[in-house]
Structures are given as C-alpha cells and as structure tokens.
Amino acid sequence: MAAAAAANSADPHIPVLLRPLLAAVAPVSGRWLDGTFGAGGYTKGLLDAGADHVIGVDRDPLAFEIAAPWVGEMSDRITLQHGVFSKMDSYATELDGVVLDLGVSSMQLDLSERGFSFMRDGPLDMRMSQDGESAADIVNGADEEHIAAILFHFGEERASRRIAKAIVRERTLAPITNTLRLAKIVEGCLPRPKPNQSHPATRSFQALRIAVNDEYGELFRGLMAAERALKPGGQLAVVTFHSVEDRMVKRFFTARSGKGGNANRFAPEVEKDPAQFTIKSRKAIGPDEDELNTNPRARSAKLRVAIRTDAPSGDVDAKALAMPSLPNTSRDRS
Numbered sequence: 505m506a507a508a509a510a511a512n513s514a515d516p517h518i519p520v521l522l523r524p525l526l527a528a529v530a531p532v533s534g535r536w537l538d539g540t541f542g543a544g545g546y547t548k549g550l551l552d553a554g555a556d557h558v559i560g561v562d563r564d565p566l567a568f569e570i571a572a573p574w575v576g577e578m579s580d581r582i583t584l585q586h587g588v589f590s591k592m593d594s595y596a597t598e599l600d601g602v603v604l605d606l607g608v609s610s611m612q613l614d615l616s617e618r619g620f621s622f623m624r625d626g627p628l629d630m631r632m633s634q635d636g637e638s639a640a641d642i643v644n645g646a647d648e649e650h651i652a653a654i655l656f657h658f659g660e661e662r663a664s665r666r667i668a669k670a671i672v673r674e675r676t677l678a679p680i681t682n683t684l685r686l687a688k689i690v691e692g693c694l695p696r697p698k699p700n701q702s703h704p705a706t707r708s709f710q711a712l713r714i715a716v717n718d719e720y721g722e723l724f725r726g727l728m729a730a731e732r733a734l735k736p737g738g739q740l741a742v743v744t745f746h747s748v749e750d751r752m753v754k755r756f757f758t759a760r761s762g763k764g765g766n767a768n769r770f771a772p773e774v775e776k777d778p779a780q781f782t783i784k785s786r787k788a789i790g791p792d793e794d795e796l797n798t799n800p801r802a803r804s805a806k807l808r809v810a811i812r813t814d815a816p817s818g819d820v821d822a823k824a825l826a827m828p829s830l831p832n833t834s835r836d837r838s
Contacts, residue, residue, distance in 0.1 A: 519545030520607060520802045521743050524789050526553045528809045529739045534600030537561060537733065539589030539726060544571045546603050551581055559583045559596050563633040588633075590725035593733040601739045602730045606723065606749050607805070608632075608713070622687035622705040628680065630709075630716045639712045643680050648672045650830070657828045658720070659711025660748075667693045667708060683709075710746075720827050723749060727756045728820055731780055734812035740781070741809045750788065750806045752825045757783050757810045759824055778815035785809065 522545060526532065532553040538546045541560035544567075550558050560575075560582060562568065568575075568584050575582050585595050589604060628640040643651065648668045655664035670693050671680065680686050687705040694704040714720060730740045744750040762779035788806035795802050822829070 519549060520605065520745075520799065520805045521789065521791060521795070521807045522546065522549045523795070524792070525603065525741050525743065525807055525809075526550070528784060528789060528807065529601060529741055532601070535559070535596065535598070536601040536603065537589075537592055537596055537599050538603050539592055539730075540603075540605045541567050541571070541584070542605065543567065544575070546605060547582065550601075550603065551578065555581075555601075557581050557583070559585055561585045561587055561589050561592060561595065563588050565634065588722060588726075590722050590729050592726065593729045597733050598735040599733050599738050600735065601741070602734060603741045603743075604723075604726065604730075605743045606719075607743070607745045607801070622683055622690075622703060622709050625682055625684040628683055628686055630713045632717045637716060639686075639716050640679070640681050642712060642715060643671055643686065644675050653830045654715045655708055655711045657711075657830055658714040659707035659709075661707040661711060663693055720748070720752070720829075723752055724820075724822050724825060724827050727753070727825075728817070731760065731812065732817045736812055736814035738812040739784075739809060740812065741807065743805055743807050745804050745806075748826075748828060750808070752827055753808050754788070755825045756820065757781055757808060759820060761810065777818065779813055780815045780817060781810040781812060783808075783810045 525546070526549055530553070532550055532555050534555065535557045536550050536555045537559045538544075538550065539561045541547060541562035542564075544560065547558045547560050558581065560568075560571075562584075563586070565586060568586065571584070575584060587595065592602065628638065628643060630639040631637075642654065646654075648665075648671075651671055652664040652668035655661040655667055661667065667690055670689050671686075674680060674685075674689050680689070687703075687709070690705040690708045697704055727740075727742075734740060742753045744753055760780040761783050762777070763783075785808075788808050790806055791799075791802035
C-alpha cells in the first residue's frame, strides 16, 4: 500500500537544484552514479542531458518499487543497486560522474508509516533502509545522557537535556511509539514558536533521523568512496540541505584540492600530496528565484562540484571535516 500511495501522488519528489547541477557538470556523458536515487529525478535529468548510463543507488527498497514502471522502459541505460552510497566504489569504478542529494525524499516524508514527519501521526521509525534500529528503539532504549547527546550534536538543539529528561519521564508511563506523541513531548519543553519559525520538534526529529541512518558517517565514507570511484576528469556533485553537511563537503573539497593551508603561517611550508580534486566554484550554488517560487524545499539547498584529478586516492580524517560525533555515552535504558 505504501508503494501504491507514493506512486499515485502527482509529484512525489521534485529534484532540487537539478537545472543548476546539470549546467555545472555540462557536458554530461558517459557513466554516472546517482547515489541517492529516491524518485529518480536526478537519474532522469542526467539521462536526458546525455549520460550513456546511470547507476541508481538507494538504501530504501520502496524507491525501486515506485520506479519499476519507467525504469523498465530504459533498462539498457539504468542499473538499480540496492545499497548505500558509501559503498559506491564496490558497485562501480571509472565513473564519469557522481551525484549525491543529501535531503530526505518527499515520498518518505509524505508516508506517515515511515515515521519521518512530526506533522503526521505514524510509527516512530525513520529508517531509510527499513531495517535495523529505529527511532523508537533509541527513544525507549537509550539513557537520558545518550538521547541528549544525539539531540545536541546531531540536531544542534539547545534544550537537549530538558527534552531528554522529558522523554525518559514520559516513557516510564508508556513506551513512546508514535511520531505525534514524541512531537508533543518536545513541544512541551520549548517556547511557543513565533510566526514563520520552524516547528519546535524540527531539530529533535532531524537529530534522531541522522542517528538512525548514520547520515554523517555515511556522508564521510561516501565522499571518500566517490574519490575512489571516479576516473580522472570525473565530477562529484553534492547537494546539501543544512550547514553541517555543507561544511563537511566544503572542507572535504578544500582538503582534497590541496587548499587546506598551514595551521601556522610562520611554520616552514609542508610539502603537500598531489590534489585529488579541483574545485569548480569556491562559492556554493543555491536556488534561483524561479525554483524558490515553485519548490520552497530548495530554500536551504546548496550545490558544490569538484573534478577528480589523476592523483591516487587516500584517506581523510573525519575531524578535518568537522564531522559531528557523539561522546561515549551509554545506549542502555537508564
């Protein structure tokens, strides 16, 4: 039923920044990998722009169920791969391009049974892959300190301790298993929002989703996997939706383009390794007025693009990308 509901929606997902992305990577040709296939918007755009073949990767099996009718008509130009983009170099190498859209698909948000949205009542799930630990498992099983750490480090929620304390108190009355109950608990810990402010539960739900799906770890590993999967001259295009992701991508491109600089300007110049990427534009590309008018979801989106050099791939320190991480806290119920 979930697949039918999503398939019957008029437009389950509008690809954000598709036009500027295609312009930034033009001319499009050869083999590309769409690491966040979703509803297939970027894959369709790349094929229409001239890509010979696109490998669509997604951890959500629902994405491929929905895409089956139109993908079947283009089976000679599309390969669907169930998995995560952090393993893309095990799916393909010598790629001409990689595209990553780090936003949550609207088809996931719109399905209440997936538990991503605080605006619709449904099971507290949030698993993109539909397996493994759910948001309900964390909320009902982790101790107060661990929940607070997730809310603070992954959601930048300043009231993290107050919310975590309320969650632990409320779950003693009954397990917290649905989205609206959790949203109400969070709302009770925060001031009433002013006009045009986001919903009080926004940061908490974002933090739990990131924790459930290991989104920062996936991005960190995915950027390195893209470096290994791209051939010289291949392009990596990444669309982000909040500042932490954009900072990680920006720092990755800066570090891998050899433009990190010396920590101490008075110290002797350190010989640097050859750059793995050339940055196409120092400034991130955002939506234009037309896109904002037709797709408000694009408001916070930023696109960064870099070109792979022929330098050997290597490793990156997660700390150099300012990747948020949790302190050592207990995951067990207190």
